[in-house]
Amino acid sequence: MSKLATRATATEQATDRYTFRPGSTYQHALSGHNHQCPLGLAPPADADLRSEDPGRPNVADLITPGTLIKTSYNSGPYMVGHVTPVIYYGRFRAFSVTGYQADEHGNFVKSAGRAGYLNELVVDWTGGEPRIRKLFQANDDEIFIVGRAQEVDRRGQGLLF
Numbered sequence: 001m002s003k004l005a006t007r008a009t010a011t012e013q014a015t016d017r018y019t020f021r022p023g024s025t026y027q028h029a030l031s032g033h034n035h036q037c038p039l040g041l042a043p044p045a046d047a048d049l050r051s052e053d054p055g056r057p058n059v060a061d062l063i064t065p066g067t068l069i070k071t072s073y074n075s076g077p078y079m080v081g082h083v084t085p086v087i088y089y090g091r092f093r094a095f096s097v098t099g100y101q102a103d104e105h106g107n108f109v110k111s112a113g114r115a116g117y118l119n120e121l122v123v124d125w126t127g128g129e130p131r132i133r134k135l136f137q138a139n140d141d142e143i144f145i146v147g148r149a150q151e152v153d154r155r156g157q158g159l160l161f
Helices: 003-017 025-030
Strands: 067-071 078-088 092-100 115-124 131-134 142-148
Touching (some): 078 115
Antiparallel strands (some): 067 078, 078 092, 115 131, 131 142
């Protein structure tokens, strides 16, 4: 078998192994954890995951498009563009947030080049106050709401010149 054929076979195997599916090893690897979670099986022990309190506001209730957020690891501020619910392991709901950085003038512009993504977010109510945290309890990252942004819409601006 030639080296080229061997590479193609290895690539096909990797593609099959790392196809993005809820509960897949690949999705779990993306979350930054080293637990092995074969396709179709349960995630690590439920004690390792944060879950929402169904009677209280969730991430989409607290963070809406236009909200300014920053992270506990000193990134941001970001203007929220989208908040999307995602189901992990068939039963854990978390949220993915698309945020946009400010341009050189401090204006927030929705453009692909300025987009950033915060994934696996849930609201942790254990202390009585809402804290926006990651789905996995081993992750201490937190998202803070810092205000509302004034969005600048520059679509069609090129037509003026």
